[in-house]
Every structure is written in C-alpha cells, then in structure tokens.
Amino acid sequence: xxxxxxxxxxxxxxxxxxxxxxxxxxxxxxxxxxxxxxxxxxxxxxxxxxxxxxxxxxxxxxxxxxxxxxxxxxxxxxxxxxxxxxxxxxxxxxxxxxxxxxxxxxxxxxxxxxxxxxxxxxxxxxxxxxxxx
Amino acid sequence: xxxxxxxxxxxxxxxxxxxxxxxxxxxxxxxxxxxxxxxxxxxxxxxxxxxxxxxxxxxxxxxxxxxxxxxxxxxxxxxxxxxxxxxxxxxxxxxxxxxxxxxxxxxxxxxxxxxxxxxxxxxxxxxxxxxxxxxxxxxxxxxxxxxxxxxxxxxxxxxxxxxxxxxxxxxxxxxxxxxxxxxxxxxxxxxxxxxxxxxxxxxxxxxxxxxxxxxxxxxxxxxxxxxxxxxxxxxxxxxxxxxxxxxxxxxxxxxxxxxxxxxxxxxxxxxxxxxxxxxxxxxxxxxxxxxxxxxxxxxxxxxxxxxxxxxxxxxxxxxxxxxxxxxxxxxxxxxxxxxxxxxxxxxxxxxxxxxxxxxxxxxxxxxxxxxxxxxxxxxxxxxxxxxxxxxxxxxxxxxxxxxxxxxxxxxxxxxxxxxxxxxxxxxxxxxxxx
Numbered sequence: 001x002x003x004x005x006x007x008x009x010x011x012x013x014x015x016x017x018x019x020x021x022x023x024x025x026x027x028x029x030x031x032x033x034x035x036x037x038x039x040x041x042x043x044x045x046x047x048x049x050x051x052x053x054x055x056x057x058x059x060x061x062x063x064x065x066x067x068x069x070x071x072x073x074x075x076x077x078x079x080x081x082x083x084x085x086x087x088x089x090x091x092x093x094x095x096x097x098x099x100x101x102x103x104x105x106x107x108x109x110x111x112x113x114x115x116x117x118x119x120x121x122x123x124x125x126x127x128x129x130x131x132x133x
Numbered sequence: 134x135x136x137x138x139x140x141x142x143x144x145x146x147x148x149x150x151x152x153x154x155x156x157x158x159x160x161x162x163x164x165x166x167x168x169x170x171x172x173x174x175x176x177x178x179x180x181x182x183x184x185x186x187x188x189x190x191x192x193x194x195x196x197x198x199x200x201x202x203x204x205x206x207x208x209x210x211x212x213x214x215x216x217x218x219x220x221x222x223x224x225x226x227x228x229x230x231x232x233x234x235x236x237x238x239x240x241x242x243x244x245x246x247x248x249x250x251x252x253x254x255x256x257x258x259x260x261x262x263x264x265x266x267x268x269x270x271x272x273x274x275x276x277x278x279x280x281x282x283x284x285x286x287x288x289x290x291x292x293x294x295x296x297x298x299x300x301x302x303x304x305x306x307x308x309x310x311x312x313x314x315x316x317x318x319x320x321x322x323x324x325x326x327x328x329x330x331x332x333x334x335x336x337x338x339x340x341x342x343x344x345x346x347x348x349x350x351x352x353x354x355x356x357x358x359x360x361x362x363x364x365x366x367x368x369x370x371x372x373x374x375x376x377x378x379x380x381x382x383x384x385x386x387x388x389x390x391x392x393x394x395x396x397x398x399x400x401x402x403x404x405x406x407x408x409x410x411x412x413x414x415x416x417x418x419x420x421x422x423x424x425x426x427x428x429x430x431x432x433x434x435x436x437x438x439x440x441x442x443x444x445x446x447x448x449x450x451x452x453x454x455x456x457x458x459x460x461x462x463x464x465x466x467x468x469x470x471x472x473x474x475x476x477x478x479x480x481x482x483x484x485x486x487x488x489x490x491x492x493x494x495x496x497x498x499x500x501x502x503x504x505x506x507x508x509x510x511x512x513x514x515x516x517x518x519x520x521x522x523x524x525x526x527x528x529x530x531x532x533x534x535x536x537x538x539x540x541x542x543x544x545x546x547x548x549x550x551x552x553x554x555x556x557x558x559x560x561x562x563x564x565x566x567x
Contacts, residue, residue, distance in 0.1 A: 012185075018286075058302075060278070061278060064186045066186060
C-alpha cells in the first residue's frame with residue numbers, strides 16, 4: 001500500500017477504533033459516496049484495513065498520528081494573547097478589591113442576596129414538573 | 134487579514150475554547166502547507182496536497198515551550214525556528230509523537246520530489262530514516278501504538294516483544310527505501326540513486342542511536358539492501374559480458390559491454406562494490422590484450438575505467454586491511470595501465486602506486502624493477518653525466534634489484550653504468566671512490 005495516500009488520513013479514521021469502528025465509519029462514507037468508483041475505493045480501503053491486523057497496524061503507523069486538539073474542546077495549553085510562553089503578568093489593578101455590584105448599581109446593601117431573580121423563577125425549563133393526575 | 138490577526142480580535146471580544154481549537158487547527162494547516170512548500174521548494178516539484186491530519190505535526194511541535202514559541206513565530210510569518218526544529222539531525226531530542234510526524238512527513242517528501250531533485254530526496258530520506266530509527270530505539274512509543282491498534286486481536290505481548298516489534302518496524306523502513314533503489318536499478322533512475330545515497334548514510338544515523346543492538350541491525354540491513362540493489366543494476370552488465378565471452382567476441386567488444394558498469398558506478402555514488410565488479414571483469418579481458426602486446430587496444434580498453442580503478446586504488450591505500458581482498462586484482466589493472474603508458478615517468482608513477490596498493494604484487498615488482506633499470510640505463514647513456522646523475526642511476530638499479538633480484542633488466546642497466554664510468558673517467562667526471 002502506498003503510504004502517501006494513507007486511508008487513515010484520507011478518510012479521517014481513528015486506528016484505535018478497531019475493525020468495528022472502522023467498518024461503521026466506512027459504511028457511512030460508502031453511503032455518502034458520490035459514485036460507484038468512490039464506493040469501490042472505500043471498499044478496497046476497508047478490506048485493506050480490516051482483513052489483517054498487521055496491515056492495519058502498518059497503515060496506522062505510516063499515517064501521521066492524530067495530534068490535533070479535538071474540535072469542540074479547549075486546546076491544550078490555553079492560548080495566551082501576546083507572549084505565548086508565559087502567562088500574563090499580574091498588574092496592580094488585578095490586586096484591587098472590586099466594589100460590590102449592588103453598590104455600583106445603586107441598590108441597598110444585600111439587595112442582590114435577598115431578592116430572588118425573577119427570570120429564573122419564571123423559566124419553565126428550570127421549574128419542577130407539574131404533578132401528573 | 135492573517136489568521137493570527139483574526140485570532141487577536143476574537144481574543145479581545147468573545148472567543149470560546151472550541152473556537153480557539155478550530156483556529157489553531159486552521160493556523161496549523163496553513164503553517165504545515167508552508168513547511169511542505171519549503172521542503173519541496175528547491176526540488177522544483179509540486180507539493181502534494183497535505184491531508185489535514187498531517188498538520189498535527191505543528192500541534193505536536195507546539196507541545197513543548199520551545200516548540201510553541203516556534204509555532205507562534207511561524208504563524209506570525211517566520212518559519213525558520215519551526216523548520217529548524219523538525220529538520221534536526223537528532224530526532225531523539227523530539228517527543229516520540231513529533232518524531233513520528235517527522236518520519237512520515239519526510240518520507241513523503243522524499244517520494245514526492247522529482248527525480249532531478251537528488252539532494253532534496255537524499256536529505257528527506259535520511260531525515261525520515263533517522264526519525265524512524267530513533268522511534269525504534271525508543272521502542273515504547275511504537276510498542277504502545279501497536280498494542281492499542283491491535284486491541285484484542287493479539288500480537289506482541291509484554292514490553293520486550295512490543296519493543297522488538299517496534300524495532301522491527303523501524304528497520305523495515307530501510308527496506309522501503311531499498312525497494313525504491315531496487316525498482317530503479319534496471320533503468321538507473323535518479324530516484325533510486327537518491328535512495329541508495331540515503332542508505333549509505335544509515336551508518337552515520339546509527340552513530341547517534343542510543344541502542345547499539347538496533348544500530349547494528351540497521352547498519353547490516355542497509356548495507357545488505359544496498360548491495361542487493363547495486364547487484365541488480367550490475368546484473369545486465371554481467372550477463373552482457375558473460376554472453377560476449379561465451380560467443381568469444383574480441384576483447385574490445387567485451388570491454389565495450391563492460392563500460393556500462395561505469396554508468397552503474399556513477400548511479401551508485403561511486404560505490405566500492407561496482408569498483409570490485411569492474412576490476413574483476415576487466416582483468417581477464419586485459420590479460421588477453423596484454424599477452425598479444427596490443428598496446429593501442431589495451432590503452433583504449435582501459436581508458437574508460439581509469440577513474441573507477443583510481444577510486445578503488447585510493448580506497449585501498451586509505452584502508453589497506455579493509456581492501457586487502459581486492460588489492461591484487463586492482464594491482465593487476467594498475468600494471469596494465471602502467472604497461473599501456475607511453476612515458477617512462479608515468480609508468481614508474483603508476484607502478485609505484487601499484488606497490489602501495491599491493492606491496493607483494495609479483496608482476497608489479499617485476500615491471501617496476503624493469504622501469505627503474507630502464508631509467509638508470511637512460512641516465513647512464515646520456516653524454517657527460519655528472520657525479521650526482523651517476524649516483525642516481527646506481528640507486529635506481531639497487532632499488533630494482535631489491536624489488537626483483539631476478540630481473541633480466543638489471544644486467545643491462547649495470548653494464549650501461551659501467552660503460553659510462555669507463556667513458557668519462559675521473560678526475561673530470563668521477564670522484565675517486567665513486
């Protein structure tokens with residue numbers, strides 16, 4: 001097999017998923033294939049990867065390993081604007097205690113603790129289900 | 134606007150971690166595409182379209198502080214630090230995951246460049262093999278991957294067999310490069326020449342490997358596969374010469390068939406194996422011409438092989454013990470070269486070299502003794518020779534006698550010197566006691 005057109009990379013397959021996972025993924029690909037030629041290519045790749053474990057191991061090792069951060073999650077390490085290597089230095093402003101929000105909003109002290117936020121209470125999703133009859 | 138510029142704006146406004154992950158992928162793909170173009174640039178070839186997963190090499194590089202700094206500079210436009218990181222001569226300094234990326238990436242670069250880009254291909258093969266062998270020496274990474282991929286389908290169990298499987302996989306990458314050389318051997322394609330050159334660099338790669346066992350295996354495999362590829366390239370020449378011999382064709386035609394070995398010699402990077410083949414095949418042909426005293430034919434026969442024989446002679450002079458097996462055969466060809474020369478000084482120079490290559494070469498000592506006697510005779514036959522010249526002639530004959538006491542030329546040379554002494558008596562030309 002030509003490692004330059006590696007099926008694990010071409011079809012974005014995870015070699016850790018094993019024959020079952022690979023088969024499921026390739027079935028999906030075959031269903032979505034535009035034509036019979038593409039389906040035949042997918043089938044050939046599926047056979048190559050599932051018939052013999054040694055071939056699958058070889059193809060997997062000759063593919064680039066998956067080193068990209070998964071989509072939908074934070075990439076490690078967190079991106080720091082500016083200097084990428086060191087966390088942002090603390091500044092004097094970071095050490096100053098912030099005033100209470102109620103004071104900033106001109107409310108009486110402790111108002112934000114006493115008053116239950118109405119929008120949460122009215123939210124139907126957060127409300128307990130009504131007892132069934 | 135650049136991708137990094139876009140990233141800064143979003144950082145300042147609203148940027149979720151998943152957006153960050155997507156942006157990093159896009160940046161890595163863009164940086165990787167530039168890196169591929171850089172590695173392909175001097176080849177004049179067109180970079181293959183990289184798969185998105187290949188750009189994980191940039192993410193793997195950024196896993197260390199230095200790599201992250203290099204990646205950020207690459208995103209900002211300066212590719213040099215990142216390129217220096219992945220182009221390292223010592224992949225053992227890289228994480229196994231990054232070394233894996235490097236091995237795969239440079240292997241593909243080597244196979245993608247056009248045949249004319251010899252140096253690019255050799256370097257890429259070398260970097261790929263270095264990374265694979267480093268992974269093989271490290272062993273745990275490949276063993277773990279193999280175990281994970283095999284799952285419950287069996288295979289190597291335990292750290293020892295896993296490590297052995299990893300080593301084996303790394304050494305098999307040498308076979309892949311050798312296969313390129315063997316495929317190109319019949320046509321002497323340049324891709325095969327690059328693969329052969331890369332295989333010849335495996336010993337240097339092995340010197341940097343921490344595992345002596347793997348280094349030994351890799352060296353032996355590279356050497357045997359190189360020899361196999363070169364043998365394949367020489368096979369048509371061997372058959373052509375053998376056929377000419379069977380048909381009893383004249384030596385000149387057999388020599389013409391052997392000249393194709395010089396093309397193989399160039400293809401194989403002036404390899405010693407081809408030089409051995411050339412002298413072995415050349416000697417019987419040259420003997421035939423030599424015995425017939427066809428000096429013109431002998432000169433024409435030997436001329437195309439002179440650089441090849443020179444190279445072998447220099448190799449043996451540098452390493453007499455290593456070259457002892459071919460010293461006598463190389464000496465034979467040097468003797469033919471000396472005999473085919475037209476000036477005495479050149480004949481003596483070649484014969485002297487012959488004896489440096491093979492000090493016990495009987496015919497070499499014989500012909501050099503004859504040349505020295507000839508030179509002494511010529512000196513003695515000159516009119517009005519001085520004392521210094523007479524001493525030089527004596528010394529030449531003495532050396533000739535030491536080289537080959539039974540030489541028939543000694544008597545004539547001594548007689549010539551005696552005639553000169555009788556003709557030009559002292560005190561005018563000889564000093565007393567000279």
